[in-house]
Amino acid sequence: MMTPVFLTSKQPGKGTVMDKAIERRTFLQAAAAGLLVLPSGSLFGAATPNGKLNIALIGAYGRAIAHYDGLARENVVAICDVDETHLDFANEKFPKAKRYVDWRKCLDHKNLDAVVICTLDHTHAFVANWAMNRGLHVYCEKPLANSVEEARVVRATYLKHKDKLATQVGTQRHVHENFNRIQELIRDGAVGELKSVCAWGNRQIPKPGYLPAAGTPPKNLHYDLWIGPSPMHPYNPEYFSGQPGANCLQWNMYWDFGSGQVGDMGSHTMDIAWNALDAGLPTSAEATGDPVHPEVTPVKLAMTCEIPANDWRPAVPVTWYQGGAMPDNPNDYVDLNKVGHGAMFKGTKGTLVAGFETRALLPNSENGDLTYYTPRTEDKLLRPVRNFQREWIDACKGGLVTSCDFDYGGKMIEMMMLGLVAYRAGKKVDYDSENGRVTNSPEADALLRREYRKGWTLNG
Secondary structure, eight states, X not given: OOOOEEOOSSOOOOOOHHHHHHHHHHHXXXXXXXXXXXXXTOTTTTTSGGGOOEEEEESXXXXXXXXXXXXXXSEEEEEEOSBHHHHHHHHHHOTTSEEESOHHHHTTOXXXXXXXXXXXXXXXXXXXXXXXXXXXXXXXXXXXXXXXXXXXXXXXXXXXXXXXXOEEEEOGGGGSHHHHHHHHHHHTTTTSSEEEEEEEOOOOOOOOSSOOOOSOOOTTXXXXXXXXXXXXXXXXXXXXXXXXXXGGGGTTTBTTTOOTTTTTHHHHHHHHHHHHHOOOOOSEEEEEESOOOSSBOOSSEEEEEEEOXXXXXXXXXXXXXXXXXXXXXXXXXXXXXXXXXXXXXXXXSEEEEEXXXXXXXXXXXXXXXXXXXXXXXXXXXXXXXXXXXXXXXXXXXXXXXXXXXXXXXXXHHHHHHHHHHHHHHTSXXXXXXXXXXXXXXXXXXXXXXXXXXXXXXXXX
8 A cells, every 4th residue: 555645845955857856756656646645835736736747748740749639638848849830839739838949958847757759760769868867757759769779778778767767669559459469379379389470561662862952941940950960961841841740751761860661660560570579689680672772771671680589489580571572471362462561470380460450360281270279268368558648658657667668669679770780781790689789790880870960969
């Protein structure tokens, strides 16, 4: 039983950012449980009625719009965007929120509890890492990182503070109950002993190279902050075209701004497989695809990472296909191209083909025998997540557990980024996951990291 928390009117002494975050977290947990006794005028009492979180929305348009209604139940005290017209739009929903154009300044907003990150892909790891260093809970849209090193740094920071912080990677399709059913099928032996796993996406978005200079940035756009830590490229309005929520398709195919479909739909679709695998970090990676372009990520790509064994399955190859590269159909009457984005698990006794909301179990035997497998009873089924954002908000207030925290999501994106390293290096790479280095190629090892502009640091 939780003991009621009594807060006096005495102000706390000067502590670290993390100390102040912990003090506030104790308040929120107690308030959520109905165990808080507040005197008049005490710290946090007026600012957070009913134990609501003080949240900064960083990246206030596009994908961020999907967060508006859920966040409106909390206190959105700050909004940040490099485009001031986006701030105007967000202010209609959050009129009391303070406006920022630089996320670094936004993170120092007084009495923040948490941040939701909907910025450009090449800044995700920066904002997430800086926020955690300040004792803030973090929800970060996918991809969590844009390089192997970024994935490792963000995951390491989270693991250092995991007993204090709630994190969630924005792979919101994870809420589909199909994810749980797939995990149960694989863990319970529906395909026998697992032999290989793959996932694929069907998008094809070719780009010729970085766009040429065209015009000047409008006054509402802080273009230098849009570029952020990446090398400078000249302004072109095409980077900013496209519908809200789909604008990423105008820039995420460029190496300095994203990782193409690997980090985009790859984050969602590989999650189907990753959720079932209970996987550690890869030991090797190799890839084939379009000829390597110095500026643009590939359209067509097949990359395979070897995942080590654990206590219930052997080591398995995990492959990502995109842009027309596809795994072989498991039999003559299944066409994987009709699945769109999907995953496939092959085992000694059967094959499981799955999409985000569909699945088909195909036994290897010609007579369709499935007597070797006993489905779980209803009382043994994994519990659904229901609401992905709400799961994180509740975790911020107590418990800290989420479905796609930065340990789970960090390992998955590290594997995906390692596959891109193998593709760019043009060779199979052997990977020391304990120390985060490629052991057989100095050239490939250098690709684990990105170069940042002067004045930008990942660990601020």
